[in-house]
Amino acid sequence: MKEKEIIIDIWRTDAHSVEIGIKKKDEFRAKSRQFTADTDIIGEISGDMEGYVTYRQSPWESDDLEQRLVLKIFTKSINWKGTLEELVSQGYTRSLGSSQMLPVFTINLSNNDFQIIIDRVFKPKSLNKEMYTFMIIEDGISYPYRIEADRFTLGSDWDVFNHHDNKIAKIDGSAFNMGGKWKIHINKGITLPSSFDEVLVLFCCQLKFIENIMDRYERVVKSLKKDEELNIKVENDEISLYQNPRRIRK
Numbered sequence: 388m389k390e391k392e393i394i395i396d397i398w399r400t401d402a403h404s405v406e407i408g409i410k411k412k413d414e415f416r417a418k419s420r421q422f423t424a425d426t427d428i429i430g431e432i433s434g435d436m437e438g439y440v441t442y443r444q445s446p447w448e449s450d451d452l453e454q455r456l457v458l459k460i461f462t463k464s465i466n467w468k469g470t471l472e473e474l475v476s477q478g479y480t481r482s483l484g485s486s487q488m489l490p491v492f493t494i495n496l497s498n499n500d501f502q503i504i505i506d507r508v509f510k511p512k513s514l515n516k517e518m519y520t521f522m523i524i525e526d527g528i529s530y531p532y533r534i535e536a537d538r539f540t541l542g543s544d545w546d547v548f549n550h551h552d553n554k555i556a557k558i559d560g561s562a563f564n565m566g567g568k569w570k571i572h573i574n575k576g577i578t579l580p581s582s583f584d585e586v587l588v589l590f591c592c593q594l595k596f597i598e599n600i601m602d603r604y605e606r607v608v609k610s611l612k613k614d615e616e617l618n619i620k621v622e623n624d625e626i627s628l629y630q631n632p633r634r635i636r637k
Contacts, residue, residue, distance in 0.1 A: 471493070555573070
């Protein structure tokens with residue numbers, strides 16, 4: 388059975404026709420509240436999904452203790468499809484309790500009522516193989532998955548497994564693309580949640596930034612351990628993601 392293929396192409400520079408040639412930022416903001424003033428289009432999605440990749444410049448360009456990644460994907464008509472946000476306070480907490488740097492991301496999608504958490508995990512005896520886990524809740528069922536780096540290929544290549552240990556998707560990264568390019572191959576012979584494709588697309592998009600994130604984690608965790616006056620600042624956008632939905636507010 389033919390595989391589903393989705394291509395993510397992060398552009399090398401900002402000199403692309405989507406914004407500069409026809410100057411559509413104001414029009415994009417009018418089409419979607421999710422397209423904020425500090426949103427920058429950085430890439431394109433093609434194949435069995437079409438759209439644009441964006442990130443918010445303000446949180447990403449902040450100082451170390453306040454920096455966080457916020458990525459969004461839109462359709463070609465600028466309808467919001469999903470957002471990936473870095474949970475810096477949770478990531479730093481996990482990293483402080485481990486010998487590994489363990490960032491955490493949350494994904495909110497237009498077609499899913501639940502947050503989807505992506506964790507970088509450390510698996511003993513795995514030769515430090517990079518690995519992430521996530522779950523998708525749909526129709527009262529939890530679908531857990533893991534994404535494992537392929538150490539024996541060039542580029543940023545990954546295999547995706549379900550909880551039955553079946554490989555259900557593969558991500559091929561290009562080692563020679565200056566911006567960042569990934570092809571997602573999804574097995575059509577297995578039933579997957581409707582949000583699965585968007586999760587993998589957003590996972591690929593954050594790979595463009597993960598090296599910088601890991602370097603920042605090393606610096607911040609080291610500083611937090613040394614400086615007793617230093618605390619983790621939680622931005623308002625991130626605080627809202629932690630709020631207790633069951634608390635009775637007056």
